Amino acid sequence: MLLTTASDETEPTFGAFTDHPLRQEVNDEVHARPYEVLKAPLRVTHLAMLSGRHGAQGDRDAVADLCERFGLEPPDEGAHHLSMDFGRFRLKWERRTEFSTYTFFVDGEFEDPFAAPAIGAVPRNWLDTLPGPRLVGVHLALEPAWFMPRNVEEIVRLFNHNTIIGSHITGGAARVWTDFHIHGDGFSRILLRDVRLRERQAGRAVQRLLEIETYRMMALLAFPVARRANPRLTEIEEQLAGITEDLAASGASDERGLLDSLSELAAHVERINNRTNYRFNAAMAYHALVERRIRELREERVQGLQTIEEFMDRRLAPAMRTCRTVMERQGSLSRRISRTGDLLRTRVDVALEAQNRDLLEAMNRRARLQFRLQETVEGLSVAAISYYLMGLVGYLLVAGRDAGLPLRVELAQGALVPVVVVTVWLLIRFVRTRIARRNREAT
Numbered sequence: 001m002l003l004t005t006a007s008d009e010t011e012p013t014f015g016a017f018t019d020h021p022l023r024q025e026v027n028d029e030v031h032a033r034p035y036e037v038l039k040a041p042l043r044v045t046h047l048a049m050l051s052g053r054h055g056a057q058g059d060r061d062a063v064a065d066l067c068e069r070f071g072l073e074p075p076d077e078g079a080h081h082l083s084m085d086f087g088r089f090r091l092k093w094e095r096r097t098e099f100s101t102y103t104f105f106v107d108g109e110f111e112d113p114f115a116a117p118a119i120g121a122v123p124r125n126w127l128d129t130l131p132g133p134r135l136v137g138v139h140l141a142l143e144p145a146w147f148m149p150r151n152v153e154e155i156v157r158l159f160n161h162n163t164i165i166g167s168h169i170t171g172g173a174a175r176v177w178t179d180f181h182i183h184g185d186g187f188s189r190i191l192l193r194d195v196r197l198r199e200r201q202a203g204r205a206v207q208r209l210l211e212i213e214t215y216r217m218m219a220l221l222a223f224p225v226a227r228r229a230n231p232r233l234t235e236i237e238e239q240l241a242g243i244t245e246d247l248a249a250s251g252a253s254d255e256r257g258l259l260d261s262l263s264e265l266a267a268h269v270e271r272i273n274n275r276t277n278y279r280f281n282a283a284m285a286y287h288a289l290v291e292r293r294i295r296e297l298r299e300e301r302v303q304g305l306q307t308i309e310e311f312m313d314r315r316l317a318p319a320m321r322t323c324r325t326v327m328e329r330q331g332s333l334s335r336r337i338s339r340t341g342d343l344l345r346t347r348v349d350v351a352l353e354a355q356n357r358d359l360l361e362a363m364n365r366r367a368r369l370q371f372r373l374q375e376t377v378e379g380l381s382v383a384a385i386s387y388y389l390m391g392l393v394g395y396l397l398v399a400g401r402d403a404g405l406p407l408r409v410e411l412a413q414g415a416l417v418p419v420v421v422v423t424v425w426l427l428i429r430f431v432r433t434r435i436a437r438r439n440r441e442a443t
Contacts, residue, residue, distance in 0.1 A: 040144035051132030113141030222283030
């Protein structure tokens with residue numbers, strides 16, 4: 001049942017629910033980076049500044065500084081995107097995991113698409129303060145449908161006579177040309193011609209083209225890393241093969257040295273993994289985004305031109321395969337070192353068990369010898385104790401005879417010898433039995 005009437009200005013409610021603390025944040029995430037509403041003619045400059053994974057605050061401060069210069073409200077603390085009109089230009093700022101993008105829009109007609117780029121309206125002294133090195137710089141021009149169409153020679157001239165890549169996109173609603181080159185001003189160039197684009201459709205097309213260039217460059221950051229890692233991996237593989245051969249032919253005395261060498265190789269591989277793992281995984285993610293954005297363009301071939309998808313398949317895909325191969329090679333090398341280490345440790349364990357077995361056998365031999373020695377000592381002890389006891393008994397017998405007892409001392413001593421010896425032997429046997437029983441109880 002409704003708690004408010006239809007005439008109330010507030011929205012009707014249906015109960016006193018307790019919202020999850022993250023409900024609003026999670027819901028707003030899908031609306032966090034909307035496409036711009038764009039209309040030709042339009043000039044766009046796009047920058048991607050690689051400020052690093054810990055550079056978010058510096059990027060946010062730079063945008064806040066620009067807002068203060070124009071008397072506008074700065075982005076909220078913790079914000080990761082901003083879209084704002086600065087009068088002379090519009091800015092769309094987005095913070096990514098390790099870089100920020102700054103896209104500047106300037107409306108108005110133009111004769112040469114790249115002669116007066118949008119970045120010219122932005123304060124130069126502010127651009128100089130942007131954190132991080134520039135990785136991507138693109139000038140994009142959006143021509144309206146009513147502009148006089150350019151012939152092939154004019155388009156090639158706009159791109160300094162480089163090889164042109166182009167296609168129909170968004171179901172034939174626009175045409176795009178680019179060369180994926182960095183020109184003398186430090187920027188790449190994209191020419192987009194409106195055929196029948198709607199304003200939001202134009203915004204999506206522009207953003208996808210800029211993201212393709214941005215993510216392409218971010219993905220390719222891993223390629224030099226892969227090329228540098230390859231020779232070192234080859235060297236480690238050769239060393240591992242040598243250790244494996246030595247392991248098959250070496251004696252027990254060599255195992256300690258082999259284990260040290262293997263541990264050193266494992267440490268080298270782990271250091272390489274630590275330096276490259278993030279870059280390679282990021283490259284795979286960026287490459288997947290490039291492929292997705294290309295699919296979203298819905299390209300159709302322009303006769304005589306390579307499409308963006310074909311260009312990426314021929315140029316970007318091989319580089320990504322190289323990166324993936326190096327990443328898989330590192331994982332395989334780590335596993336091989338681990339298996340060799342297990343084999344070597346097993347061999348060492350077997351050798352130790354053999355040494356322990358020999359040691360136990362030696363201890364058993366010593367115990368048997370000690371037991372025999374102990375038995376010999378016990379026999380001597382019985383004789384010695386009996387001898388001394390018989391001496392005492394002799395003194396007693398002599399004293400009794402002198403006291404008047406009718407004793408024959410020698411005869412009595414001879415008769416008592418077996419009794420004394422048997423008594424001493426039994427007493428020692430009893431003591432040893434009690435000690436052995438206590439030791440068994442203790443263990």
